[in-house]
Amino acid sequence: MGLAGGAVGRRADHGFTTVVRRAMRYLLPEFLSDLNSGHNIRATVFVQCGAMYRADGPEAFKPVGETEFVNGVAAMCASGTYGPIQACAGIVGHVDLTAGAVVSEVLEAALENRG
Secondary structure (H helix, E strand, O other): OOOOOOOOOOOOOOOHHHHHHOOOOOOOHHHHHOOOOOOOOOOOEEEEOOOOOOOOHHHOOOOHHHHOOOOOOHHHHHHHOOOOEEEEEEEEEEOOOHHHHHHHHHHHHHHOOOO
8 A cells, every 4th residue: 555545656645635535625624723733834835636627618727726716715814814824825736738829828817816
């Protein structure tokens, strides 16, 4: 078995995907609960994980939905309403660079949603 319970030779996900699959929900309240469990975490960086994609529209633009969602989480934390932790202070998104001429438009859409 691998680090996250998968077969040897598979990419390790360090538990995050296992938690999401088991709980079927891991949003801001759950994340803040983990962050406030005795650690001195002041900010986090979100890395693309394939969640909250747009349900419709051109395929190349669907990952922009994840950036939109995560930017909303970042704005919630930046308000101070949820405490001092700046969750999603940085966002590493995804754009399929093999999508052709539309790539620049997708990059622009993602950048517009960065906060």
